[in-house]
Amino acid sequence: MHEAHNFIYNFPFFCIILTMVGGVVMPFIRNGWIAQKINMGIIAAVGGMNVAVLCQLMVDGGKTVTYMMGHFPAPFGNEIRFGPMEAIMALCFCLVMGMSILGGLKDIYHDVRKGKQNLYFLMINLLLCSLLALIYTNDMFTGYVFIEINTIAACAIVMSKDSGETIVATIRYLIMSLLGSGLFLMGISMLYGITGHLLMVPLKDSIGDLVTSGQYAIPLTVIIGLISLGVAIKSALYPFHSWLPGAHGSATTSSSAILSGLVLKGYIILLIKVIYRVVTPEVMAELQITNVLLVFGVVGMIMGSVRALKERHIKRMIAYSSVAQIGYIFMGIGLGSTVGIMAACFHILSHAFTKPMLFCSAGALVDASGHNYDFKKLRGSALKNPLAGIAFTVGGLSMIGIPLMAGFPSKLYFSTGAIQGDWFRLGVVLTALAISTVLNALYYLPAIINMWTPKKSQEASHGHDHGDAHGAHDAHGGDAHGHAEELANVEDHEDEHEEVHEKPRITVSFVVSMVIFLASNFALGIFYQPLMNIIEQGISVL
Amino acid sequence: MGNFIMNHYYEITAVILFGIGFISLLLHSNLIKKIVGLNIMDTAIYLFLASRGFIHGRVAPLLIGTTVPEDGVYINPIPAGLVLTGIVVSVSVTAFSLALTQRLYKKYHTLNLDEILLLAKKEVSK
Incomplete structure (x- = not known):
C-alpha cells in the first residue's frame, strides 16, 4: 500500500476518463472516417500512458499502487489499484483493440450503415473504457457497473451489422450476459451482507476472519460459487457457451476479433483479481471451487474443439476454438497454484494476440473468395491474399502450440503447473492438453492446407x-x-x-495490423521469459 | 426453523423472487416475458440490499439542526446508493433489450424467440 505521489500514477484514471469522454464525443462527429481517426488517437494515447505506467512501476521495483479517487478514505471512497500485471494487460488490450479495428476496417465501412459509423466507434470507446476499468478497479460494485457497460457495448458492436442474423445473435448474447451479471450482482450483495465491505482489501481481511472463525461457511461457498458462475457464463465457459458461436460468427470482422480477443478476457481478469485480492487461493481450494473450475475447463477444452471440428462455417469454427481456449484459461485457474494462474494470464495474452489475427485474416480471406463463409469454398483464397493466408497459418499453428509461436509457451506453463500439482491433476491436465492439441491440429490444419491449395x-x-x-x-x-x-x-x-474479387484490394491498414499481429505473436512465442517475469511479479503483489 | 423464517422473511422473499426472475429470463420463449423476468430478478436484488441495509430504530444520515448526534443513530447509506446505481443499470439494460425486441418484431412479426431462431436459420440458409 503505497501512497501515489508520482504524477504518472494518475494515468490509469486518465485512461478510463479519456476513453469515456471519447465515447461521449463520438455522436457529434458525423463522419465515420474522422471518428475512426479520433478513436485510433485515443487508443494510441491510452496505450502510451500504459507504457509509462508499466515503466514507472518496474522502475519502482514492481510494487502495487492504490489510487484513491478524490482522496476519500476506504469505507466511502472508490479506489483504483494497479501493479505490473494490470499495466501489461491494459497495454496489450489497447494494442489488440487498435490492431483489430485496423484489420477489419474495410468490413466496418462495408457492414455498418453510412451515417451510423461514428456510433460504432462510440461503442468501441465504451468497450475499451469498461475493459480498462475492469482491469484497474479495486471495488466490487464498480466492477459490476463496468461489467454491465461492457455487456451493452459488446452487444451493440455485434448488432452493428444490422441483419436479421446478427440481431438474433445479439439478443441471445444479451440474455445470457444478463443472467451472468445478475448472478454476479447477487453474489456481491450477499458478500456485502456478510462482510459490510465492497473494496477488495478490507473484504480480504474480513473473509479471512470469517474463515478462521468458521462463521458463514455455507453463504461464503454460495457467494464464491455465484460470482464464479456469473463470470463463467459471461466468458463462455463450456456448458454456457451457446451464445458465443452465433455472436462471434455473425458479427463484422473487427467485432468478432474484439469480442473473442478481449471482451471474454476482461471478466476473467476480474475473477483472477477476486481470487487473489478477496478470496485468496487457499480458501478457493478449501471450498473445492478450484476443482470445479478445473473440471469445467478440461471439459471445455475438449468439447470446444470437438464442436469446432464439426463446423463448416469458417468464422463459427474460429469461435468454437475460442470456447476451447477459454477452457484452457479456466483450467489454469483451476490448478490453484501460482504457476497455473501465471499460465492462465499468459494464455489470456497469447490468445488475445492470436484470435483477433485469425478473425481479421479470415475476414480478408472470405472477402477474397467472394463473401463465402463455407470452409470448402475458401479453397485457394490464401493465394489471392497471401498476407492474410500467412497470418491465418501462423495463427492456426500458434493455436495448435507449435514452438516459436505464442501458443507454445502457454502450453509449456500449463504443463509445468500441472506437474507441480498432485498425481490426479497431473494425469487429467496432461491428457486433456494432449487430446486438445491433437483436436486443434485436426481442424486448423485442413483449413490451412485447403486455403493454400490452388483452385x-x-x-x-x-x-x-x-x-x-x-x-x-x-x-x-x-x-x-x-x-x-x-x-x-x-x-x-x-x-x-x-474476377471482380480475383484481386482483393489489400488496404494499408490491413497490412499494418497483420504485420504487428504477426510480430507480436512471434515475440510472445520466442521472448516469453521477460513477459512471464512481469506477470509473476504482478501476481506476487496482486 | 419457523423463527428463522420470521426473522429473515425479506431475504427469503428476495431469493425466491430472484429464482423466479432467473428462470423466466432463462426459459421463457417470449421476449417480453424474458425482459419482465430480468426486471423481477434485479428488483429481488434491490429488495435484498435494501432489507440488509435497514436497521430498526435508526434514521437516515441527514443532519437536522446543528447538534451532531452520537454514534449508532444513523444507517449506513451505502446500500441505498448501491440500489440507486443498480436501478440505473437495470433501466438502461431494459431499454436496450426492448429496443432489440422491437427490431426483431418488425423483422419477423413474432415475439417468440424459438420461432425467430427458426426464421433466422431459414434466412441464412437461403
Missing part, C-alpha cells in the same frame, strides 16, 4: 460437367440450344463476378 483441379472438373450438360442441350435442338447459350452467358457473368 485449378476443382475448376477443371466443374467445366467438364458443364460441357456434358451443353452436349445434352444441343441434342434437343434449336430452342434448347438458345437456352444453353443463355446458360453460357450467365456463366460468363458469374466468371466476371468472380
Whole structure:
C-alpha cells in the first residue's frame, strides 16, 4: 500500500476518463472516417500512458499502487489499484483493440450503415473504457457497473451489422450476459451482507476472519460459487457457451476479433483479481471451487474443439476454438497454484494476440473468395491474399502450440503447473492438453492446407460437367440450344463476378495490423521469459 | 426453523423472487416475458440490499439542526446508493433489450424467440 505521489500514477484514471469522454464525443462527429481517426488517437494515447505506467512501476521495483479517487478514505471512497500485471494487460488490450479495428476496417465501412459509423466507434470507446476499468478497479460494485457497460457495448458492436442474423445473435448474447451479471450482482450483495465491505482489501481481511472463525461457511461457498458462475457464463465457459458461436460468427470482422480477443478476457481478469485480492487461493481450494473450475475447463477444452471440428462455417469454427481456449484459461485457474494462474494470464495474452489475427485474416480471406463463409469454398483464397493466408497459418499453428509461436509457451506453463500439482491433476491436465492439441491440429490444419491449395483441379472438373450438360442441350435442338447459350452467358457473368474479387484490394491498414499481429505473436512465442517475469511479479503483489 | 423464517422473511422473499426472475429470463420463449423476468430478478436484488441495509430504530444520515448526534443513530447509506446505481443499470439494460425486441418484431412479426431462431436459420440458409 503505497501512497501515489508520482504524477504518472494518475494515468490509469486518465485512461478510463479519456476513453469515456471519447465515447461521449463520438455522436457529434458525423463522419465515420474522422471518428475512426479520433478513436485510433485515443487508443494510441491510452496505450502510451500504459507504457509509462508499466515503466514507472518496474522502475519502482514492481510494487502495487492504490489510487484513491478524490482522496476519500476506504469505507466511502472508490479506489483504483494497479501493479505490473494490470499495466501489461491494459497495454496489450489497447494494442489488440487498435490492431483489430485496423484489420477489419474495410468490413466496418462495408457492414455498418453510412451515417451510423461514428456510433460504432462510440461503442468501441465504451468497450475499451469498461475493459480498462475492469482491469484497474479495486471495488466490487464498480466492477459490476463496468461489467454491465461492457455487456451493452459488446452487444451493440455485434448488432452493428444490422441483419436479421446478427440481431438474433445479439439478443441471445444479451440474455445470457444478463443472467451472468445478475448472478454476479447477487453474489456481491450477499458478500456485502456478510462482510459490510465492497473494496477488495478490507473484504480480504474480513473473509479471512470469517474463515478462521468458521462463521458463514455455507453463504461464503454460495457467494464464491455465484460470482464464479456469473463470470463463467459471461466468458463462455463450456456448458454456457451457446451464445458465443452465433455472436462471434455473425458479427463484422473487427467485432468478432474484439469480442473473442478481449471482451471474454476482461471478466476473467476480474475473477483472477477476486481470487487473489478477496478470496485468496487457499480458501478457493478449501471450498473445492478450484476443482470445479478445473473440471469445467478440461471439459471445455475438449468439447470446444470437438464442436469446432464439426463446423463448416469458417468464422463459427474460429469461435468454437475460442470456447476451447477459454477452457484452457479456466483450467489454469483451476490448478490453484501460482504457476497455473501465471499460465492462465499468459494464455489470456497469447490468445488475445492470436484470435483477433485469425478473425481479421479470415475476414480478408472470405472477402477474397467472394463473401463465402463455407470452409470448402475458401479453397485457394490464401493465394489471392497471401498476407492474410500467412497470418491465418501462423495463427492456426500458434493455436495448435507449435514452438516459436505464442501458443507454445502457454502450453509449456500449463504443463509445468500441472506437474507441480498432485498425481490426479497431473494425469487429467496432461491428457486433456494432449487430446486438445491433437483436436486443434485436426481442424486448423485442413483449413490451412485447403486455403493454400490452388483452385485449378476443382475448376477443371466443374467445366467438364458443364460441357456434358451443353452436349445434352444441343441434342434437343434449336430452342434448347438458345437456352444453353443463355446458360453460357450467365456463366460468363458469374466468371466476371468472380474476377471482380480475383484481386482483393489489400488496404494499408490491413497490412499494418497483420504485420504487428504477426510480430507480436512471434515475440510472445520466442521472448516469453521477460513477459512471464512481469506477470509473476504482478501476481506476487496482486 | 419457523423463527428463522420470521426473522429473515425479506431475504427469503428476495431469493425466491430472484429464482423466479432467473428462470423466466432463462426459459421463457417470449421476449417480453424474458425482459419482465430480468426486471423481477434485479428488483429481488434491490429488495435484498435494501432489507440488509435497514436497521430498526435508526434514521437516515441527514443532519437536522446543528447538534451532531452520537454514534449508532444513523444507517449506513451505502446500500441505498448501491440500489440507486443498480436501478440505473437495470433501466438502461431494459431499454436496450426492448429496443432489440422491437427490431426483431418488425423483422419477423413474432415475439417468440424459438420461432425467430427458426426464421433466422431459414434466412441464412437461403
